[in-house]
Amino acid sequence: MNDLAGLFLRAAFVENMPLSLFLGLCTFLALSRRTETAIGLGVAMIAVMGVTVPLNQLIYNALLMPGAWSWAGMPEVDLSYLSLIAFIGVIAATVQLLEMLLDRFFPAIHASFGVFLPLLTVQCAILAGSLFMVERHYTLAQSFVFGLGGGTGFAVAVIMLAAVRSRLAYADLPAGLRGLGIAFVLTGMMSLGFSSFAQMVAP
Amino acid sequence: MTAPSPLWSTLTDPLVRQNPVMLQILGICSALAVTTSMATALTMAASLTVVLVLSAGIISIIRRHIPDAIRLIVQIVIVASLVIVIDQILQAYLHDISQKLSVFVSLITTNCLVLGRTESYARLNPPVPSMVDALGNGLGYSLVLVVLGSLRELFGAGKLLGWQVLPLAEQGGWFTPMSLMLLAPSAFFLLGGLVWALRSLRPEQAEPAEFVPPVTREAGE
Numbered sequence: 471m472n473d474l475a476g477l478f479l480r481a482a483f484v485e486n487m488p489l490s491l492f493l494g495l496c497t498f499l500a501l502s503r504r505t506e507t508a509i510g511l512g513v514a515m516i517a518v519m520g521v522t523v524p525l526n527q528l529i530y531n532a533l534l535m536p537g538a539w540s541w542a543g544m545p546e547v548d549l550s551y552l553s554l555i556a557f558i559g560v561i562a563a564t565v566q567l568l569e570m571l572l573d574r575f576f577p578a579i580h581a582s583f584g585v586f587l588p589l590l591t592v593q594c595a596i597l598a599g600s601l602f603m604v605e606r607h608y609t610l611a612q613s614f615v616f617g618l619g620g621g622t623g624f625a626v627a628v629i630m631l632a633a634v635r636s637r638l639a640y641a642d643l644p645a646g647l648r649g650l651g652i653a654f655v656l657t658g659m660m661s662l663g664f665s666s667f668a669q670m671v672a673p
Numbered sequence: 674m675t676a677p678s679p680l681w682s683t684l685t686d687p688l689v690r691q692n693p694v695m696l697q698i699l700g701i702c703s704a705l706a707v708t709t710s711m712a713t714a715l716t717m718a719a720s721l722t723v724v725l726v727l728s729a730g731i732i733s734i735i736r737r738h739i740p741d742a743i744r745l746i747v748q749i750v751i752v753a754s755l756v757i758v759i760d761q762i763l764q765a766y767l768h769d770i771s772q773k774l775s776v777f778v779s780l781i782t783t784n785c786l787v788l789g790r791t792e793s794y795a796r797l798n799p800p801v802p803s804m805v806d807a808l809g810n811g812l813g814y815s816l817v818l819v820v821l822g823s824l825r826e827l828f829g830a831g832k833l834l835g836w837q838v839l840p841l842a843e844q845g846g847w848f849t850p851m852s853l854m855l856l857a858p859s860a861f862f863l864l865g866g867l868v869w870a871l872r873s874l875r876p877e878q879a880e881p882a883e884f885v886p887p888v889t890r891e892a893g894e
Contacts, residue, residue, distance in 0.1 A: 489857065490857050491706065491857075492701075492702050492703075492705040492706040492857065492860070493702055493706075493780075494702060495701040495702045495705065496699060496700070496701055496702060496785040497785075499701065551757060551761070554753050554756065554757055554779055554782060555750060555753045555754070555757070558749050558750070558753050558782060558783075559746070559750075562745060562746050562749060566745075591745060591749065591783075591788075593783060594702040594703075594780050594783045594784070594785075596783075597779075597780060597782065597783045598776055598780060601776045601779055601780070602776070605776070644869070644873075645872070645873075646868070646869045646870070646871075646872035646873040647865075647868075647869045647872075650868050651865050651868040651869045651872065652865070653865075654861050654862070654864050654865030654868060655861070655862060655865040657861045658858045658859070658860075658861030658862040658865065659858070661857045661858040661861055662858045665856070665857065665858070
C-alpha cells in the first residue's frame, strides 16, 4: 500500500508530466488561459489517463508482450512492435467517448475545448504514460495508480498556471512577451519550484 | 503576403513568419525534451520532418476516401506506422542516439505538429502543396530545435556536436559549465526568450493585450 502511495506522489510531483518531462505541453500552454478551461482539462486528463494506462497494461501483457502467446503454443511470437498502434487506438477510442459524453452533458466545457479535445488523442502525456508503463513493467494496480498520479500532476500544474496567467492579464507586459512568451517564463519558474519535489520521495 | 509563387511561400512561411513552435504552439513537447545536445536535436528534427512529409503526402493522396467521422483514427494509424518504421531504422543504425531519445521517437506519433498539419492542411489540399507545407513546417521546427540545442549544449557543457568549443575550467580553460542549462527550467526560459526576441523583431506577431480577460477569448489565436 505504501509503495502505491509513493508511486502516486512520484508520478504526480517528482515526475510531473509537463514541468519536468516536457510532456503534453501543447495543450498545457494552449488551454491555460482561463481557470475554468484548465479545471476541465485537468479532470479530463485524470479520467483519460486513469482509464487508458491500466487498459493498455492489460492489452500489452495479454497480447503483445514477448511470450504472451505461449499458452497457444507460440512462445516465440513477439508483437511488442505493435504496441504503439494498439495504445493509440485505445486512447483515441477513450477520447472519442469522452468527447461524446462532454458534448451531451457539458456543452459549455465542450465548446471551450474547441479543436483541442480531438488533440487530446495526441496528448503526448497520455501516450507517454502507457509507454512508461511498459518500460517500467508496472502491474495492473501500479499502472492504475501511475495513470491517476500522472493525470493529477498534470491537473495541478495546469490549474496553477491558469490561475497565474489570469492574474497576469492585468499586468503591463512588453508587447513581445505577452501570451506565449510569458507563459514559457512562468512554466520555467514553476518547473524550478517542482524540481524541489525531487527530494520528497526517496528513491 | 506577396510571394513569388504560392508554393514558395507555402515552403518559407512556416520558417519564421508562421513558425509552428513559436507561433502556432504545436510540437513544443519534443522541442524542449530533446534539445540537451545538438546530436539528439538534429536526429529528432530529421525524423520528425520525414514523418511529417510522408504522412502529409499519404493522407493527402487518400483524402477523398477517408470518412469524416473516423478521420482522426485513420490519420493516427498512418502516422504511427511511419513512426514505427523510423524507430526501427534508428535502433538499427543509430543505436546510441536512439537510446538517448528513449520514448521521444515513439512520441512523434502524438506530436501535435504532425496531426495539426494533416488535420488543417493535408486533409484539404492536393499532395504536392501538402508535402511542401509539411516540409516547410518540418524545417521551421528543425530551426527552433537547432537553435535551442546549440545554445543548451554550448553553455551547458561547452561543446557543440560533441566537440569541446569552450575550454573547461577544470581542464585549464576559463569556462565553467552552467549545469542549469541541461535541466528542465532553462529550456522554458530559453524558448520564452526566443519567442520574445522573435516578436520584438516582428511586432505583428505579438498578441493583443487582454483587458477584459474572463469574458471573451479574443486574445491570441
